Amino acid sequence: MSNPSNEKDRFAEQDEAHTDRRGFLKSAAAAGFLGAAGAVAAISESAQAQSNRQPQAPDTLKPPAGMSPRGIPDLRFPMCYKDSIPAAVRVVTDYFAALGQRDLRAVAEALHFPFGTFERTDAIVIRTPDELLAHAPASINMSEQPERFTDRDSYLQPGCYDVLDGIEIFNSNPVAVNLTMNYNRFSCGGHKLLRCQGIYCVTNNDGKWAIQAMSTIFTPANMIHVQYHDSAAAARRLRQDHCLAYMNNDEQAVWGPIRQLGVNLSVGAGGPTWELAPQGDFKALDAIRVKGVKSRLTATSYTQQMLDRVHTDFPKYHALFTPLGLGKWGWDMADAPPGGRILHADLEKVHALQGASRYSTSGEYINDSVELDVVTYKKGRWGIAGLFGYMTTHDRANDVRG
Secondary structure, three states: OOOOOOOOOOOOOOOOOEOOOOOOEOOOOOOOOOOOOOOOOOOOHHHHHHHHOOOOOOOOOOOOOOOOOOOOOOOOOHHHOOOHHHHHHHHHHHHHHHHHOOOHHHHHHOEEEEEEEEEOOEEEEEOOHHHHHHOOOHHHOOOOOOOOOOOOOOOOOOOOEEEEEEEEEEEEOOOEEEEEEEEEEEOOOOOEEEEEEEEEEEEEEOOEEEEEEEEEEEEEHHHOOOOOHHHHHHHHHHHHHHHHHHHOOOHHHHHOOOEOOEEEEEEOOOOOHHHHHHHOOOHHHHHOOOOOOOOOEEEEEEOHHHHHOOOOOHHHHHHOOHHHOOOOEEEEEOOOOOOOEEEEEOOOEEEEEEEEEEEEOOOOEEEEEEEEEEEEEEOOEEEEEEEEEEEEEEEHHHHOOO
8 A cells, every 4th residue: 555544653753773683674663554455565664764865756657538537546557557567577587587597696686675574474674685695595505404493594405497387466556566487496306496476566666676575485396286274364364454454543463462572573565655646647656666776675573562652643644635535535445356266375474465445425435555464373373474566456536537
């Protein structure tokens, strides 16, 4: 989501702390808590500060024909997919080719830095290419003699090779694309060893398309067809409960029991479109910029005390929809796209396509927005730990004239 009612609720009193050699970014100040979309759509504080020191080029996006002055660009408009999707597929293809060739330097060329990844349930931020080369996380580590809990951790053995198993696009806009890529790993004798199921958020930062964040699930071949229904149900329930908090004006429920504790990663996908769009004059486009944006990644370390302190301005959020001409807000339903979709799941992590559909008090459809969620199970708690690329895929404000 781009910047609804409580974007200014920040924990500015806590500074960013780098706590280990892999550069976990444990900043409580980096992220605002955003509304019913459930995504932190802000760039990292350090990158924002760097961006603010440089002159910002004016936005070059022009309103496409048929877009409402109070609308958000959605997937009816070629500007949201025509260039961005081919660019993202090329990036992920280049990444896979580099991985298959065991070329870590070429892998680095397909990534933005700082780069975020979920290694099993741990959120890791790698700040520079040199840091990647020195301490590669397990999912892209080239060690053929892997050893857990060391810098040699990997999923390789001598002579193994990877076979692409498909790429799928989920949502996109002019600056970001969410997609999955799966591949199978075989031994040098042709026996299937592992399956890797991954989600990737590819973004355009200052003119360069690259992977800003990813999460992978590696599964031994004999376990590939095991179903984890309890994990999938937990992921759905978290997103549903987040939306219900807006239905019930329940501040404690917005994030308190929803987010995972510890380091969370988010990738912003275009800025504060939600607050800007109702102002008219195509203000939503002002938030979708490329020049001067150095990073769209936010890493934040949450405690339960922080989550319990979140203030949500429900009246302000609800009022955002009245100027759109579709009736007053009445419902937030965790059904965008209808029913959502569990992409991958194991016993400790879920990749889910989830979001919110909004309706007026009389049931008139308003819009829907979608993100990719990384839901993790740590110390007996399920929580949303990653929110990638929250975007509006369909906005009926674009069907209302005047």
